[in-house]
Amino acid sequence: MKIAIDIDGVLLDIIITYCEIYNKRYGTNYKKNDVVKWDFFADWNMDEETGFKIFFEIYADSQSIPFIDDDAPKIMKKLNERYDLDIVSARVPEYRSSIIDKLESHNIMAGIQYTEMILLHHRPYDIKLKQKYDLYVDDNPNLVEPIKKMKNRTLLLFDQPWNKNSVCEDNVHRVYNWEEVQEKIFDL
């Protein structure tokens, strides 16, 4: 089985750092829980380009982003021993060394916790499905409906405020932490 693990929203709480930068810049007081949509830019009166500028700044220096779940490294190691686990992220490839440093600082190492790191462009929103994986661990609600039509694939939707409205059924399961990621995968 080939498994694709996402970075942002699954390993790293990037949106917390995003809100901090945005608030400082624009005098607002947004919190992670205010981000209830994948494309929240419009609600915050930003165009996508301005919105992504902040993401790119964080991609360039990721050290301060909070790590989501301390169980992740040992579970990833176990999964990568038993299956084939890749990190698949829509962080653009230019920022590869920054994300490798950040993940290494949390004990997520190439050859141990994962096999390969695949970095893709963020458009179209379901670009990851062009890669052939059996199972995705991802917080992106745009993957939910397309995967429901791909019966030989599975999505573990990592619970986040921006995917609460996604209906998880059939081959799409909602998970709340890494312990549940492991349980679900072992159950399949």
Ligand SMILES: [Mg+2]
């Ligand atoms: Mg993500």
